[in-house]
Amino acid sequence: xxxxxxxxxxxxxxxxxxxxxxxxxxxxxxxxxxxxxxxxxxxxxxxxxxxxxxxxxxxxxxxxxxxxxxxxxxxxxxxxxxxxxxxxxxxxxxxxxxxxxxxxxxxxxxxxxxxxxxxxxxxxxxxxxxxxxxxxxxxxxxxxxxxxxxxxxxxxxxxxxxxxxxxxxxxxxxxxxxxxxxxxxxxxxxxxxxxxxxxxxxxxxxxxxxxxxxxxxxxxxxxxxxxxxxxxxxxxxxxxxxxxxxxxxxxxxxxxxxxxxxxxxxxxxxxxxxxxxxxxxxxxxxxxxxxxxxxxxxxxxxxxxxxxxxxxxxxxxxxxxxxxxxxxxxxxxxxxxxxxxxxxxxxxxxxxxxxxxxxxxxxxxxxxxxxxxxxxxxxxxxxxxxxxxxxxxxxxxxxxxxxxxxxxxxxxxxxxxxxxxxxxxxxxxxxxxxxxxxxxxxxxxxxxxxxxxxxxxxxxxxxxxxxxxxxxxxxxxxxxxx
Numbered sequence: 133x134x135x136x137x138x139x140x141x142x143x144x145x146x147x148x149x150x151x152x153x154x155x156x157x158x159x160x161x162x163x164x165x166x167x168x169x170x171x172x173x174x175x176x177x178x179x180x181x182x183x184x185x186x187x188x189x190x191x192x193x194x195x196x197x198x199x200x201x202x203x204x205x206x207x208x209x210x211x212x213x214x215x216x217x218x219x220x221x222x223x224x225x226x227x228x229x230x231x232x233x234x235x236x237x238x239x240x241x242x243x244x245x246x247x248x249x250x251x252x253x254x255x256x257x258x259x260x261x262x263x264x265x266x267x268x269x270x271x272x273x274x275x276x277x278x279x280x281x282x283x284x285x286x287x288x289x290x291x292x293x294x295x296x297x298x299x300x301x302x303x304x305x306x307x308x309x310x311x312x313x314x315x316x317x318x319x320x321x322x323x324x325x326x327x328x329x330x331x332x333x334x335x336x337x338x339x340x341x342x343x344x345x346x347x348x349x350x351x352x353x354x355x356x357x358x359x360x361x362x363x364x365x366x367x368x369x370x371x372x373x374x375x376x377x378x379x380x381x382x383x384x385x386x387x388x389x390x391x392x393x394x395x396x397x398x399x400x401x402x403x404x405x406x407x408x409x410x411x412x413x414x415x416x417x418x419x420x421x422x423x424x425x426x427x428x429x430x431x432x433x434x435x436x437x438x439x440x441x442x443x444x445x446x447x448x449x450x451x452x453x454x455x456x457x458x459x460x461x462x463x464x465x466x467x468x469x470x471x472x473x474x475x476x477x478x479x480x481x482x483x484x485x486x487x488x489x490x491x492x493x494x495x496x497x498x499x500x501x502x503x504x505x506x507x508x509x510x511x512x513x514x515x516x517x518x519x520x521x522x523x524x525x526x527x528x529x530x531x532x533x534x535x536x537x538x539x540x541x542x543x544x545x546x547x548x549x550x551x552x553x554x555x556x557x558x559x560x561x562x563x564x565x566x567x568x569x570x571x572x573x574x575x576x577x578x579x580x581x582x583x584x585x586x587x588x589x590x591x592x593x594x595x596x597x598x599x600x601x602x603x604x605x606x607x608x609x610x611x612x613x614x
Contacts, residue, residue: 136445141452147418150453153411157461184215202247209243217261226273229330234264273329281320288313308354312347319343322381338380345374368576372485379483379492392477393469394497400465401504404458405511409540411457412450412512413519417532419446420523439607443524447599450516462501488574507568510591514566515540517598524606547578556581565590 187208194205217235221228238257245254267276291310298306319339322328328335349370470478481494515536523532543563550558558564558579565587570577577583 136441137448137452141449147422150415150457153414153457154460157407157464184212188212196247206243206247209246210239213239213243217265224331224333226329226331227268229332229336230268230273230276231264233330235261238264274324276330277320277324281317281324284313284317284320288317304354308351311350311354315346315350316343338377341377342374342381345370345377349374365576368487372487375492376483376485392480393466393473393475394478394480394482396469396473397462397466397478397497398482398500400469401501404461404465405508406540407461408454408458408512409515410537412454412516413533413536415450415453416446416516416519417523417529417536419450420520421527421529421532440603443520443603443606447516447520450520451513454512454516458505462505484573486573487576490574493573503572504569507572510568510588510595511566513595514591514598517595517602521598521602521605524602550579553579559583559586560590562590562594566594 191205191208191212194201196202196205214235217239218228218231221231238260241257242254242261245251245257288310291306291313295303295306295310319342323330323336323339326335328339330336349367352367352370466478478497480497482497482500483492483494484500485491486493518539519532519536522535523529526532543566546563550561550564559577559581564578564582567578568584568587568591569575570582571584571587577587
């Protein structure tokens with residue numbers, strides 16, 4: 133068996149398709165690397181005076197009597213005026229962040245008032261904008277944070293007073309409002325206590341996310357007494373997202389102000405599946421079909437090996453190459469993100485919500501990738517066996533590749549269709565059972581009734597069934613005319 137597997141591995145690594153796929157991975161990573169640099173350049177271009185000047189020059193070309201062009205004119209004019217108002221401040225400055233929160237309505241007001249020739253309205257909105265800028269230039273960011281905190285505390289006091297006299301029907305809404313105000317107070321107080329200015333820094337964004345996600349979670353949770361399965365799943369998602377940012381806030385997680393290589397590698401774990409499926413299918417199908425196409429199947433069968441061992445050796449060799457290719461993909465991708473975003477950002481832990489312990493935990497990105505990949509191995513093996521079976525039946529590489537990929541896409545459609553039904557028997561529906569990543573860290577299945585034990589049972593049964601059928605077909609296949 134060992135010599136058969138070695139022979140199969142030699143055949144596989146000599147195939148041009150393997151080299152092409154490896155080059156494709158390098159090309160994809162190069163494109164990803166270039167896209168990071170391009171996005172940085174594009175963001176800078178969209179903020180540049182040259183771009184705004186070009187946009188301002190184009191304003192004269194609009195026909196303001198045409199309603200559609202008038203709408204485009206107003207949109208571009210708002211962009212121009214917004215840039216002019218903020219251009220004296222750096223894009224990362226707290227001044228710009230504070231102003232961006234308050235000027236949108238008045239910039240829009242000015243442009244519309246100018247178009248409609250409403251002088252009084254124009255002057256009113258312009259005066260407010262001038263006041264905003266005067267305040268920003270006269271104070272530091274803590275002035276605005278303290279002002280926000282003071283206004284929120286006044287609002288909380290007012291809500292507490294209303295609660296004392298509220299009826300039972302009114303209390304529910306007032307309690308929710310009070311909870312949301314307290315959440316905002318927490319965010320504002322944390323900003324002051326930890327000396328975090330307004331702006332696009334990651335720390336500041338975490339504060340904003342904490343308030344926004346918390347508001348969504350509390351509002352949904354308090355307003356829904358009876359929840360559908362979809363609403364329960366949505367609540368679970370909001371809870372995990374909220375408690376993750378809450379953990380980051382409370383533990384002062386030191387994260388980069390830009391996206392980290394760890395975050396991108398985690399995201400890539402969900403997009404790599406299709407690439408690996410392709411390599412698995414190509415190797416599995418070609419290992420059988422090339423023997424038929426090249427006429428070497430007869431020579432192979434003349435050797436003192438049973439057909440079962442020959443098929444098993446091809447399966448094992450395909451599985452080994454699948455593991456090696458997956459390792460190659462992740463290594464190249466990790467190097468790409470490290471070069472683009474900084475290798476030091478791999479030290480940033482991933483913060484995830486673990487439903488098995490009902491708490492937030494930190495995890496190293498490479499540990500996360502390993503766990504995620506291991507739980508996907510059965511998923512890949514299913515498609516390996518399908519490709520092998522089709523190849524044995526047809527002896528045609530194109531049919532094996534096309535048929536297996538069609539099944540992959542059909543799986544996605546079937547899963548989306550059947551999750552709507554949400555019936556108990558769906559826990560044994562094969563395509564809903566192949567992906568075990570749903571159950572990582574105490575997660576739930578794609579539908580309410582799906583559980584890990586049923587997914588394991590169904591997936592293992594399908595894998596065994598596919599291989600047994602392929603073994604039987606290969607063993608009885610007439611090779612004389614091949």
